[in-house]
Amino acid sequence: MKRLLATALAASLAFAAWAAARNVDPAKSTLVATFKQMNVPVDAPFRQFKGSIDYDAAHVADAKASIEVQTGSFDIGEADYNNEVRKPAWFDSARFPTASFVSTAIKPDGSGFEATGTLTIKGKAQTIKVPVKATSVAGGTAFDGTLKVSRAYFGIGDAEWNDVVDDDVTVRFHIVQTP
Amino acid sequence: MSLSPDRYTRTAIALHWLIAGLIVCAFALGMVMTDLAMSPQKLKFFAWHKWLGITVLGLSAIRAAWRLLHAAPTPVAMPAWQRQASTFTHLFLYALLFLVPLSGWTYSSASGYPVVYLGLVQLPDLVAKDKVLAESLMELHETLAWLLCALFVVHVAAALKHHLIDRDDTLRRMLPWRSSRGSTENAV
Numbered sequence: 001m002k003r004l005l006a007t008a009l010a011a012s013l014a015f016a017a018w019a020a021a022r023n024v025d026p027a028k029s030t031l032v033a034t035f036k037q038m039n040v041p042v043d044a045p046f047r048q049f050k051g052s053i054d055y056d057a058a059h060v061a062d063a064k065a066s067i068e069v070q071t072g073s074f075d076i077g078e079a080d081y082n083n084e085v086r087k088p089a090w091f092d093s094a095r096f097p098t099a100s101f102v103s104t105a106i107k108p109d110g111s112g113f114e115a116t117g118t119l120t121i122k123g124k125a126q127t128i129k130v131p132v133k134a135t136s137v138a139g140g141t142a143f144d145g146t147l148k149v150s151r152a153y154f155g156i157g158d159a160e161w162n163d164v165v166d167d168d169v170t171v172r173f174h175i176v177q178t179p
Numbered sequence: 180m181s182l183s184p185d186r187y188t189r190t191a192i193a194l195h196w197l198i199a200g201l202i203v204c205a206f207a208l209g210m211v212m213t214d215l216a217m218s219p220q221k222l223k224f225f226a227w228h229k230w231l232g233i234t235v236l237g238l239s240a241i242r243a244a245w246r247l248l249h250a251a252p253t254p255v256a257m258p259a260w261q262r263q264a265s266t267f268t269h270l271f272l273y274a275l276l277f278l279v280p281l282s283g284w285t286y287s288s289a290s291g292y293p294v295v296y297l298g299l300v301q302l303p304d305l306v307a308k309d310k311v312l313a314e315s316l317m318e319l320h321e322t323l324a325w326l327l328c329a330l331f332v333v334h335v336a337a338a339l340k341h342h343l344i345d346r347d348d349t350l351r352r353m354l355p356w357r358s359s360r361g362s363t364e365n366a367v
Binding site: 037038039040041042043077078080081083084160161163164165 | 217218219222223225226290291292293294295298299301308310
């Protein structure tokens with residue numbers, strides 16, 4: 001009887017996990033870019049982003065993810081800096097209000113997977129591969145990973161600023177699905 | 180206990196003028212950079228200002244240690260109130276040599292910008308990132324810097340008064356070149 005119950009429970013849990021795409025929980029997820037100015041590492045979060053993730057631990061290769069980030073929500077911590085990075089030389093948030101990542105292929109790998117997909121910033125697309133770690137959390141799964149972005153590739157920042165700000169930007173994400 | 184010398188040691192003199200010069204640069208840079216509009220130049224000035232401040236902090240630590248190990252020259256004759264004022268001013272100046280850079284460093288940490296000395300060595304954050312705390316620390320740093328500026332003026336005015344009006348050796352004991360009025364008279 002006990003075993004039967006356990007099997008039923010496991011089956012229902014598996015079914016729940018197998019369910020279709022779930023939204024990204026903005027309250028629990030974080031997306032932080034770290035850039036270096038004069039060799040000083042500065043962490044700055046994107047405050048607004050949304051997305052959906054279709055993930056089943058039993059069928060990782062079928063997973064799908066799409067994330068859309070409001071470039072105007074990049075928060076360096078001071079109004080002056082924030083106004084600067086929304087200008088045309090940087091994110092050009094007026095013309096390109098969003099940046100996005102859409103997965104095209106998922107390859108299981110250890111405790112996570114490698115996500116291949118298209119990263120689009122400022123209207124320019126780049127195919128990237130990101131190692132992602134998947135962890136079970138209450139009510140769903142959390143996805144953690146880091147990717148390197150070249151500002152020059154996407155035309156973020158101009159020559160004058162490149163003198164003091166490194167080209168490489170590290171983006172760290174912690175994405176949690178809504179329960 | 181060694182006898183009090185007639186002038187400061189060469190090391191003390193070098194540190195005194197070096198730190199003074201660095202403070203003048205850091206203060207001037209601080210005044211200019213805070214008024215600049217957002218620009219790469221502004222970020223550079225902020226970085227240089229921090230490097231100057233950390234250098235002052237380090238040199239001041241060496242200087243304070245040196246001062247504890249090496250007696251200062253015997254003060255020239257002056258009224259007791261002037262002696263007390265001098266002692267007070269010097270102690271206050273010494274305290275600010277540490278407090279001004281430390282408050283700036285703490286302000287930088289609270290703002291979420293670690294100090295990377297000379298762009299090479301990242302110093303530990305003294306406090307966690309905290310916007311409200313950062314604003315208070317900014318005001319504290321500014322107030323302490325102005326206090327240092329005021330004491331600097333008093334210090335320079337007193338040295339010039341001793342040199343030009345009292346015509347005593349107070350300033351000469353700290354000059355890099357040797358030209359004590361007393362020793363000149365001895366030579367003659």
